[in-house]
Amino acid sequence: MKILEAKHVSKLFGGLVAINNVSLQVGKGEILGLIGPNGAGKTTLLNAMAGLNPPSTGSVFFNEKDVTGLTPEKMCHLGLARTFQIPRPFPKMTVLENVMVSTVFGKKIHRKTDAVRHCRRMLEYVEFPATEDTVSETLNAVQLKRLDLARALASEPNLLFLDELASGLTEGELKEMIAIISKIRDKGVTIVMVEHIMQVIMNLCDRLVVLQFGNKIADGLTNDVAQDPAVMEAYFGAEE
Ligand SMILES: Nc1ncnc2c1ncn2[C@@H]1O[C@H](COP(=O)(O)OP(=O)(O)OP(=O)(O)O)[C@@H](O)[C@H]1O
Ligand SMILES: [Mg+2]
Known part of the structure; x- marks a missing residue:
């Protein structure tokens, strides 16, 4: 198929x-x-x-x-979801907030507590190597790639x-x-x-x-x- x-x-x-x-x-x-x-x-x-x-x-x-x-x-x-050759998260947002954007857009989860739980699952899934409240503009290359992947997966x-x-x-x-x-x-x-x-x-x-x-x-x-x-x-x- x-x-x-x-x-x-x-x-x-x-x-x-x-x-x-x-x-x-x-x-x-x-x-x-x-x-x-x-x-x-x-x-x-x-x-x-x-x-x-x-x-x-x-x-x-x-x-x-x-x-x-x-x-x-x-x-x-x-x-369909995708990651980018050069990841560009919203730089001033935290890691969690960046995954939230994708979660709320892609899955139509409306209750904030459910959305936050979903984002945390995604970050755990990609074994995100920093805390969720890290501001995205401070991330290194590896962290950016993992965040981009978590963001893509968040829309399931x-x-x-x-x-x-x-x-x-x-x-x-x-x-x-x-x-x-x-x-x-x-x-x-x-x-x-x-x-x-x-x-x-x-x-x-x-x-x-x-x-x-x-x-x-x-x-x-x-x-x-x-x-x-x-x-x-x-x-x-x-x-x-
Ligand atoms: N927006 C664009 N405007 C004009 N030319 C473009 C544009 N995007 C890509 N190209 C050109 O199209 C060709 C293919 O580029 P593409 O980025 O798809 O290659 P790639 O296989 O992904 O390369 P890489 O392995 O370097 O990422 C290149 O010659 C590139 O310069
Ligand atoms: Mg390319």
Whole structure:
């Protein structure tokens, strides 16, 4: 059963073709890795599917429903949440308040005590490494990533997009992040993750889609794609 499908999606920025006629499917419950060199169009494709920057042409289906061009708010209410390559919480708000924004918006929990309890559960779930009343502008990179994840989970998505959630983490922090993402998958949440770190990709992804210069150059099981010569060449250049 597929939960998400992109059909012939292209995205142009002026004369630049950032995504060129890409189609892909995401099965319910799987972790799909969206990989490719810098500037390949990974974030642009996530945005196009999440409603942040709609496709120039092509369509997106979520649970078989055509959602092309819907706003991110609509997509959130349909069950899609995402983290950002550069997390930007409301800087003057505390950690708890930032998760509250998402909780109240996404879940329509109206009683404040219920909402606070829900936020605390989310922070616990991502093993947030500071107190909930820390002002967000003082957070370090790891804390920002965890907050962004807690915020995304607070709307109780069934489809989650992660954009380089593991970048900039130390070896130990990477292992923790892999465990947290596995836990989210085990809960039944489908995940599309943009990632560069091989350890994360090989540990978590069931399938990979590879982009290069906006084109899809590979799509298949992780082990097969990782050994595909065209993929090697995209990353490391042609062999002499
Ligand atoms: N809003 C925008 N306006 C103009 N060009 C853009 C815009 N967003 C992205 N691009 C361009 O589209 C191309 C794809 O960018 P994108 O950010 O999607 O790549 P990426 O695969 O996510 O790269 P990275 O691994 O560095 O995050 C790049 O050439 C980028 O400069
Ligand atoms: Mg990107």
